[in-house]
Amino acid sequence: EPALIFDLGGKFDKSFNEAAFTGAQRWAEETGESFREIELQSEAQREQALRRFAEAGNNPIVMTGFAFGDVLSQVAPDYPETDFAIIDMVVDQPNVRSVVFNEHEGSYLVGMMAAMASESGTVGFIGGMDIPLIRKFACGYAQGVKAANPDATVLANMTGTTPAAWNDPVKGSELTKAQISQGADVVYAAAGGTGVGVLQTAADEDILSIGVDSNQNHLHPGQVLTSMLKRVDNAVYQAFQDGPGMEKGFNVMGVGNGGIGYAMDENNADLVTEEMKTAVDEAAAKIADGSLQVHDYMSDDSCPALDF
Amino acid sequence: MDYITLIQLLDSTVRFATPLLLACLAGLFSERAGIFDIGLEGKMLAAAFFTAAVAFLTGSAWVGLLGGIAASLVLAAIHGVASITFRGNQLISGVAINLLAAGMTVLVAQDWFRQGGRTPGLTGDARFEGITLPGAAAVADVPVIGPLYAELISGHSILVYIAFLAVPLTWWVLFRTRFGLRLRAVGENPAAVDTAGVSVVGLRYAAVLIAGVLCGLAGAYLSTALQAGFVKDMSAGRGFIALAALIFAKWRPWYALWATLLFGLFGALETRPDVIEAVIGLKVPGPLLGGLPYVMTVIILAGFVGKAIPPRAGGAPYVKER
Amino acid sequence: MDVMPKWAEVVLVPLISLFLAAVISALVILAIGEDPVAATKLMVEGAVGSVRGWGYTLYYATNFIFTGLAVAVAFHARLFNIGGEGQAMLGGLGVALALLFIPWPHWTLGLVAASLGAAIFGAAWAFIPAYLQAKRGSHIVITTIMFNFIASALLIYLLNEFLKPVGQADPSSARFAPHLDLPTLNSVLGSMGFRASKDDSVNVTFLIALASAFAVWVLMWRTRLGYEIRAFGHSESAAKYAGINPVRITVITMLISGGLAGLMGVNTVMGEAEKLLLNSTEGAGFIGIAVALMGRSHPLGVVIAAILFGFLYQGGAELALWTTIPRELIVVIQALVILFTGALDNMVRMPLERLFLARRLRRAPGPDRKPAE
Amino acid sequence: MNADATTGQPETAAPAIELKGISKSFGPVQANKDISIRVMPGTIHGIIGENGAGKSTLMSILYGFYKADRGEIFVSGRKANITDSQAAIASGIGMVFQHFKLVENFTVLENIILGAEDGRMLTPSLAKARRTLVDLAADYGLNVDPDAKIEDIGVGMQQRVEILKALYRQADILILDEPTGVLTPAEADQLFRILARLREEGKTIILITHKLREIMEITDTVSVMRRGEMTATVRTADTSPAELAELMVGRKVLLRVDKTPAQPGEVVLDVQGLRVIDSSGVERLRGIDLKVRAGEIVGIAGVAGNGQSELLEVLGGMKAGQGTALLNGQPLDVTGKKSDGKTRRKSGVAHVPEDRQREGLIMDFQAWENTAFGYHDDPAYNTGFLMNNAAIREDTARKMERFDVRPPNPRLAAKNFSGGNQQKVVLAREIERNPDLLLIGQPTRGVDIGAIEFIHEQIVALRDQGKAILLVSVELEEILALSDRIAVMFDGRIMGERLPADTNEKELGLLMAGITDTAHEHSVEEIEANLAHVHATDKGA
Ligand SMILES: Nc1ncnc2c1ncn2[C@@H]1O[C@H](COP(=O)(O)OP(=O)(O)OP(=O)(O)O)[C@@H](O)[C@H]1O
Ligand SMILES: Nc1ncnc2c1ncn2[C@@H]1O[C@H](COP(=O)(O)OP(=O)(O)OP(=O)(O)O)[C@@H](O)[C@H]1O
C-alpha cells in the first residue's frame, strides 16, 4: 500500500498538495486500490510520519514539499527497502526519486499571455507567504511579461510573513484591488487559499486572472485567462503506478516533458487569441529545446526582471 | 500620491476596518460589562463559515447571516456559561472558543461539503453585493466630492453601513439608555448593580450575546461580502487586532471607530508599497513591510496613548460568597 | 478553610473535567461518522503505548513546559504575556546564531551556548513590551501581540536575506554541524543496547525544561525576587508600601518570562530540526497560555498540563496517521479539554464541594464547629 | 437621649422587621446561627458585635444580597419572600453597606438612578432624579453635587449618596452598616441629625456600629451579636457601655487608655517645609513643619483627605515630595529618588499604613508571608540566596502569640482573618521591629472594641520604651486618648498644635474645618462651606 504525506498546508490547499491528492485519487480509482495519507500538523511530524509509514511497510512513500528534503535525506538510508518520492526537492539517496518542477518556465509562459492580454500594460502577481519558491514563480512570470512587452509594468505583492498568508483570501482581494487601482488588468495568483480571493475579486472587478498549480479556469468561466499547470498530480500518479522498485533519481519536470504547462479548455477558449497561443507555444518550444533559458530565482536568489 | 489614489486607499481602509470595527464593538459590549473576550476571533470565524454554508444551502445571504449569527451566539453562550454562570477564567474560555471554532468549522465544512474545509463558491443572492447609493453615478464626475461619494462612500456592502451605524448606536445605547447605564455599571462594580436590585447575570449575558451578534456580522462580512465563500482560518487574526484596537480605543465607541480605521489604514498601506515608497521616499523590503503596521502600533501606543484603564471589574467573575 | 480535601481539588476535579471533555469529543467523533472507541485506543497507544510515542509526547510537552512557565511567571506579577510565540521565535533565532557561526567542539558546549542565545534573545524580545508597560503604561497585551507579528516578519526577512543558503528553496538556515545533534531518548536507549527508533524526538532539552520548572518553583517560593514578584502581582499598592519597585519587577519578570519562552527554541531548533525553520513555534506560545492557566501557574501544574497537551498532540498525530479523521478533530478535542478543565472546572467543582461539605457536616455535627475569625 | 421614643409605640403594633431563625453558612463558616430579632417601626435599632460576628451578613440577608439557608423574614407583619435586593427594595428596605456599592466613575446622579430608572431612556430619568434629589436634599439636609463623579468626592459625601439612593427608592426601613467608620465627628454628628430626622418621619433604622458612644447616643434598642449568634437585645436606656462591651467580647473591657504622662526625649523626626504635589498637579502638602520626640505620641487630627495620608506616605517612602526631614539628625530623603519603603525600614522607620488591606497586607499571602512583608531582605529571614521560610514561620508564630492574633495559625491567608486580627498582624510586624519612629495611620479603623483596647496598649507601651510615634487618625476620640501632643491638619497645612489636656473635641473640630479663630461660635453652614472646598479636591480616602 503506497502512502502520501501532505505538507503543512493540508491536502485541500487549492494548490500543489491538492494536486497531489488528485493524482493519488486518480490512481486509486483506476486501480481500485487504496493508499494511506496524512496531513501534517507540525514540523516534528515529518520525521515521525516517514518512519511510521516505512516501518508499517508502506511502499512507496510520496511526500509533497521542499521542507521534507532535509528530513528525508536522514531517514531514507534507514529504510533501504522502502522507496520514497519527494516532490519539489532534490534528495540524493539511492532509494529516493526526486521530482522537481520548473515553475519558472510555466510562469514565464503565463506571463507572456498576461502581457499580451493586458490592455493597460500593467499586470500583477500576488504571492502567498514570502518564501523563495514563490519568488521563483514571480520571477519567471515577470520575465515572461517583459519578453512579450518590454514596456509592461509588473506589480508584485506577497500576502504576508506568517503561514496565515496562505489562507487569507480577504487580504488577497485587497491586494488585487490595490493592483487594479494601480492599473493592473491581469493578475497571477500563487498563494494557495489566498488565491481564491484573488480570482474572485478579479472576476468581480471584471479583470483577468491566472490560476496556479491545477487548472482553475473553471472557477470563474470566461474570467480566468489561464492557469499555470504544475502536474504534481501526474508525478504522484506515476510514483504510485510505478510502485515499489520504481526508477530512482532526479526527475525534472518542465515545459519540455509536459510536467509544466498552461491550461486551455472551454472556459478560457474565448480569452486566448490565436496570436497569444502562437507566441506562447513558440516560446514553449524554445524552452523545451533549450534555446530559451528562463532564469530560476532560486539558482542565485536574484531576479533580473523584478525586485523584491 | 494623488487624490484618486488617496480615495482608493481609504476605500480599502474601510473594507479592512469593517470586520475589525464590528468585532471591536462586540468586544466593547462584552468588556464594558466586565467579561473579557479574547474569543472574538473564534466567533467571527464560526460566523463566517455558517453564514457562507447557510447562504449556499438556501441561496440567500440574509438567511445565511442569521445562520452565522446563530453560530456566533452559540459560542457566545458557551463563553457566558463558562465565565458568568460557572465563574470560570474568561481568558481560558476565550482560548478554548478560538480553538473550537478553528477546528469545528473545518470539520463541519468537510462533513457537509467535502471540499476540504471550505464552502462552495457563492453567487448571486447568496452574497452581499455592494450597494450603489442614490446619485452616486450622477455626481461621480464632480471634482473632489464626486469620487469621494461615488468611490469611497457609495458602493459598499450593506454590512459596512451597518457597521458604521453601529458606532453611534453603540454610543447611544451605552450612554443614553437605561440598559447602557446598567451595562457600564456592571463592568465597573457589579455589587452596585446587584444591590440596586438588577441582575448582574442577566446583564452580563445580554452583553455577551450582543457581542455574539456583532461578531456574527463581522464573520458574515468576511465570507459573504468580501469573499464568496468560506476558507478555513479566514479570520486570520483579525479578532486579536480588534482586541488591540479596543484597548487602543480605551473601550469607547467613537475611539473604536478611529482605532479600527487606523488599523485598516495600516492594512491598506501594506497593499500599496508604491505609496509607502512615494511617501517616505524609501523602499521597504517586502517582509518588513508586513511588520510595519505592528511597529507603528507599538510606537503610537508608546508615544501617544496614555494608560488605558479597563473597566474595573473586567475579567473577574462576580462572586458574592467566597 | 477549604471545603474539599486537597486530593479532590488536585486530582478529582481535573479528572472529571477531562472525562466530560472526552465524552463530548466522543460525540463529535460519532457525529462525523467515526468510531470513538477505536480513536481513543489509537490515541492512547500512539501517545503513551510505546517508547516512540512517549518520545514525541514528551518532545511536545517540552515546548509547552517552556511556554507554559513563561506565561505562569508573568501571571504571578499579574502580567499577561501573550508574546510567548514571538519570544520563542526569537529564541530559535538565538539558537541558530549561536550554533551557526561559532564552531563548538562538542554538543555540550553548543547546548550551553544555544540555551544562552535562546534565553537572551527571548528575553530581549520581551524587554520592549515590559519597558513600555512599566514606563509608559502601554498595555502589555497589545504590545506582545504586536511583537508576535513583528517577530514573524523579522524572522522571514532574516531567513530570506541572510541565513538561507543560496539556492535553497526552504526558507530555513543551514543545518548545524552534525556533532551538535542533541542526545535523544532514542539514541541513549540505542547506545544502551535497546532496540530503539531513530526519531529525533524527546532530547536533553526535556531535562532543561524540568530543571527550569524546578528553578521557577525555587524562584517564586524560595527567593526574595520571587516573593517580590508575587507581592507585586497581588497588590501593586502594597508592593509600593514595601518598597518594591514596580518598574524593576515588571521588567525583570518579563525578562525571565521571555527567556523561558525563548528556551523553547533549543528544543525545536537544536533538538529536532537541527536548523532554524520559519515555523518552528507552531502556536506553542499560545498553548502555553492554556497550559499555565490549567496548571494554575504552578510549575508542577504546568509540567502536568504540558504533558497532557503533549499527549493530545502526539495522540492526534497517530490518529491522523492511521485514520482518515481530519486533523482538525484534534484541534476540537484540545479546545474541549481546555474548555472543560480550564474554564468550566467550577461546573465540576461546585457540586463536588457541596457533596464534600454535606459529608463533613454529617461526620462532625453539633456545636463544635466554630465560625472562622 | 431618645431612649424613651419606644415607649410611645404601642407594643401591639406589628414590628417593621422581624427575623425568625435565620441561619447562614459560607461553606464551612457559619456566619449566622438561628437568629431572631424584632425591630419596631419608627425606632433606631443598634446592632453591635466583634469583627466577624455576622452583623453584615445578617443585614445582607435582610436586604436580599445573600440568601439565608434557613429562617423567615417578616416586614410589617407580613411574611416577605426576599430572594434578591429587588424584592427587598420593593418591601421598602434600603441599605448602606459597610463597603459602599457605588460605581466610581459614574456621577452621583447616575449612581442614584441605577436600577431605579424611569423608563428605558436615560435623559428623562436623570432629569426627574435631579428634581427629586433637590427635594430630598432640602428635606434631610443631604447636600451633594449631583454631577460630581464618585471618585472625586470624599467618603462622607459618598455615604450621603448611598443614603440618598435608599431614600430615592422610597425606603421606609434603612439599614446602615458601620456608617461612621469613615466620618469625622462633625460629619458623624450630622449623620445622626439626619437619622433622627428620618425617625421623626416614621422611618425605621437599623444601625450597625462598633462605637458604644453612638449606640448610647442615638439608638432606642440594641442587639449584641457574638460568633454568629444573637446574645442579647436590650433597650438602650436600660444598659451601659460597659455592659454592652462585656456582652460583645465576653469579658470585661477597659474603655479608656491608661497611660502615664509622656517623658519626651531627643527629637527623632524633624520635618521642615515638606511639600507634595500629586500627579494631577494639586498641592497636597503645603509646607509641613513638625517635630516628633522620643517617648512621645504626636497625633495628627483632621478630616480625611487633608494631607494626612500624604504625610505618612512621604515619610514612609511611598511618595515623593520636597523639603527636608531629619531622622535622629541624619537627613532622610523625601524626594523618592534615593529611597523607598525598604530603605526607610532599614533606617529605623516602621509604618502601619492607613489601609491595611490595600497596602499593609497581601490578602492572598499567608500570615507568615505577610510578616516578612517589607522586611523580606532581613538577614534573619534569609540564608544566602534563599529565603528561610521556616524561620519566618517561627518568628510569625511568636509574634502572633505576643499580639494575640486569632487564630494563631501562620499558614492562614490574611484574607481569612477578621479585620482586627489583620491589623494585629501588621502591628506585630512593625512594632516588634523595635523602630526609632513608628508611623501609624488609622490604627483601629473597623476594629472591634476588644482589639482596640489591645492595640492602644501596644502603642502606649512602645512610647514608654522611648520610641517616637506619629499617629494619624480620623477618630478624634482616639487622638485625644492616645496623643501627648496634637497637631490638626487642614488642606495640606498644620492649623495648630494643642496639648490634649488644654483642648476639647469642639476646638479640634473647628481647627479640622480650617477655622483657627476657635474662640467664636461658628455656624454649621460656615464649617460645611469650608469643608466643601477640601472635598472638591479630595480624591477619596
Ligand atoms: N472620538 C470622538 N468623536 C466624537 N465624539 C466623541 C469622541 N469621543 C468621545 N466623544 C463624545 O464624548 C462623549 C462621552 O463619551 P466617552 O466614550 O468619552 O465616555 P465618557 O462618559 O467620557 O467616559 P466613560 O466611558 O469612562 O464613562 C460622548 O458624547 C461622545 O459622543
Ligand atoms: N461573602 C462571604 N463569603 C464567605 N465568608 C464570608 C463572607 N462574608 C462574610 N463571611 C464570613 O462570615 C463571618 C461573618 O462576617 P460578617 O462580615 O457578617 O461580620 P461582621 O460582624 O460584619 O464583622 P465586621 O465588624 O468586621 O464588619 C466571618 O467569619 C466572615 O469571614
Ligand SMILES: [Mg+2]
Ligand atoms: Mg533531525
Ligand SMILES: [Mg+2]
Ligand atoms: Mg461587617
